[in-house]
Each structure stands twice: as C-alpha cells, then as structure tokens.
Amino acid sequence: MSFNHAVQATNQLLDALPPNDCEQLLSKCEHIELNFAEVLCRPGERISHVYFPTGSFISLVTPVDGKAGLEVGLIGNEGMLGLTLMLGVDLAPFHALVQGAGPALRMTAAAFLSELGQSATLQQKLKAYLYVSMSQLAQTAACTRFHVVEARLARWLLMTQDRAHSNYFHVTHVFLAYILGVRRVGITKAANALQKRKLISYQRGNITIIDRAGLEAASCGCYRADKESYARILG
Amino acid sequence: MSFNHAVQATNQLLDALPPNDCEQLLSKCEHIELNFAEVLCRPGERISHVYFPTGSFISLVTPVDGKAGLEVGLIGNEGMLGLTLMLGVDLAPFHALVQGAGPALRMTAAAFLSELGQSATLQQKLKAYLYVSMSQLAQTAACTRFHVVEARLARWLLMTQDRAHSNYFHVTHVFLAYILGVRRVGITKAANALQKRKLISYQRGNITIIDRAGLEAASCGCYRADKESYARILG
DNA sequence: TGTCGTCTGTATGCTAGCGCACGTAGTTGG
C-alpha cells in the first residue's frame, strides 16, 4: 500500500520569511530523511541540530516516572524542533521522536543561532511560534485532564492528519497509548468506537480518516482551540 | 491569627541583575499590594502590566470548557507575570489570579519592553525563566495525568510554601479543587488524609505545613523535578 | 445570642480507566 503523502516541499516557518532570509537559511540546511520512531533528542541532552519538517512530523513526549510518557507537542511542517535554543538553553526539554517518516531540513545548533541573529523576521516568527506552542501545551494539559480517551484520540488523529498532509498514516495502538498516556486497551476500545461510527478505518496500524467532519464532532473542542490559537498568532 | 509571612523585600529575577540594570528597572516599577483572588489578566486580553511578586504569589490557570480550570503555573518572587510580552505577543495566554496576597512590583508593558531592550542580562534571565516555565508546564501536564490527588495536593502545598515563604497560608478546598481540576470533595479527602498523617493542619482555609519532609515523601516526584529544573537552568 | 453564610465532612451510586491475562488474526520467514 502506498503512503500517499502529499508531501510539502517546504516548511511554513521558512516560507513566511523574506526571500533573501529564506535562501540564506536554506543554504545552511541539509535535506535529510527522518525514519519512523527515530529519536532526535532526549530530555536533558544537548541539542545538536534543529529540524524543520517538510514532509515528516515529530512528536514531543515528556517522560514520567521512568516508564510512562505523555505527548506535549506535535511538530509538522508548520513548526520546528529545537526552538528552545533561542532561549539560550541548549538542553532539550523533551523527548523528540519521529511520528511520521519523511523529509526534513536540518541545521546545526550553531548555524541556527547565528542565523537567528541575522534575521529579525525569523526571530519574530519563532517567538510567535513559541508562544503558540506554550498555549497548546497548556491546552493539552487541560485536555488530558478532562476529556475522555475517545475524544482525545479523535483530536490527535485530526492533528496528525493535518501534519501528515494525508488522510492515511501509520501508527499502532501501543504507540498511541504511550502518546496519550493511557493503556493500549483504552486505545483499542476508543479506536473501535470511532471505526464503528465510520469515522476512521483501522487495520494493523494503518489508519485512514474517512469522515473528517464527523471526527471533528467526535473530538473535544481542544482541536479547534489549537487551530484558532495558531491562526490568531501566526496566521 | 497573623499571616506570618517572612516577606521578601525583592524579586529573585531582579536581584540577579547587575546593580545598574536593577536600579534602572526598579525606577520604572511601582510598588503595589495584590489582594487575594484578584484577577490580573484573562486569556486573550491585552497585557497592560507585568508583575514581579515580592511577597505575593500568583496562579496561572487555563480555563477549559467554560467552567472548569487547571493550574499551569505558579509565580512567586522567583518569577514574573507577563513574560510572554517578550515573545512579541501582547495577549495573555492564561488566567492570572492572586493566590497569596502581598506586595509586588508592577511595570507597564511598554516600559517592560523598553527595559528589555536595554538590559541583555535581563533578557537572558527571562529567557531562561521562560524555558523553566515551559518545562514545568509539561511536568504539570504529566503529573495531572498520572498522579493521584493526594500526591498532587502535597506537591502544590510544597510549591506554595516555597512561594509564600511561610509554613502558613490561606486557601479553601473549593479554590484548590479549581486549581487542581478535581471536585471539592476530592480535596477534602486528600487534605484529611494528609492531616491524619500529621503532615499538615487545616481548618477553614488556614493551612499550616507541619512536617515538610513528610509532605515531600507524600508528594509525587514532580516537586523535586521542578526544583531541579529550576536550579539547573537558573541556579 | 441567634442567624446566616461559608467552609468542611460524609454517604450513595456511577463510570472511566487500570492491571492483568488470554485469545485471535494477519504477516513474515525458514
């Protein structure tokens, strides 16, 4: 089966820059391919590179009590990984793992910081993106506390569909359980419920979104809230 | 009963600045008194002032589904409110309400931004503080998901004791329930359990921490994690 | 001193999600 990504050539943060800045930045980037489940950084470790996903997407997970975890961010071609470098701290705050394989642009931390000093527009954009990331982190915290697994799953599928730029992607129940901080069985039940309602189809990790509108209705308001937050600040 | 605050004269972020920068900043501040339960800003609204608590502390709450809420940050004299201004966005991301009455330093948003441009040290400190705030936000998200109310309450009491600079402070069960995103009855039970274990004493909103070490043992690891995060980045 | 409002304690029935264990269906590979 083909993965059918409508791969985006570039990254929205970079696209928004003046042509000169953008070209300059691209000249410092290398094109790489991210592999599924690849770990790009671990909490507390040095950040060696920043990543601008183009056709891939990355999950930020905060580990808890050694074993469990909770996703606190999802980065597609609308964002970047390594943002915290611009706060003058070169330690990664979260676990970053590749959720959707595909192309990305990569840059060394040093090059990134140097470029950041050159382009005021880049700086401004990234600050805005950081603000949005914080808002979404808080939103996720609240969502995780108050909403049932089924709604949270629906939200996650929508967010992922947006970042995969495809109605098809691959992710197992075990993985989802880790991401959402619940048991695998909880995901199985929720996914089944969504499937019975003809919103998605699901077999051995291959997810297809069938009814996007229905899925939005099944999700909690957090999905919409996130989109609005993004649009208001970066739109 | 006296509130017995060992009131700190100043704010740690300001104290860490070179004397000149600090004086300059203080000259732009006004000394004010924050009242209990006072709302300093609402999500989506313009930020008019930034606040540096000295003897007071402030709770950041993200509202959810109109009614409920969840605390995503706690600001004492180790931090400040209005940090996001330095990201070039003048909209408040959260609800800020005064949790502990007392003195604070206040500055207009415009003055803050202007001063920020003058002092590189201030900028660097605040960026580091922002990084820590983000880490703690993620920690709170995970904590809220995985830890039981009793442990979360213990953590909150410790965090608050640190910021109140006193083993005595005032907060009702209803308030705590809102902050921790649980029912009031859940707080009642948890607080009772802690009281029976002689870790705190509690009557009509008047809390006294009796056994700090015991409380630390009763809390989840998140309290320690937060402190370590703060110490590593800002210590 | 009584009354009212605020704060805390307790009871009952309910549900989402947990831990554990086992069963089943596709997939891969010798």
Next chain:
DNA sequence: CCAACTACGTGCGCTAGCATACAGACGACA
C-alpha cells in the same frame, strides 16, 4: 506450510474520581 512474531480484541475484577445531596461546624455580624 508451519512457526514465530506482531497487532488487535475481550473479559474480569478493581480503584480513583465523578455527580449529587445533605449535615455539621465555625465565624461574623446584627
């Protein structure tokens, strides 16, 4: 073609926390 592995489905007993309701306790103030 069989074995091993991966991924999904189900069942059972359990617990934390939910919603609601009501009762007692303390304090302020008339």
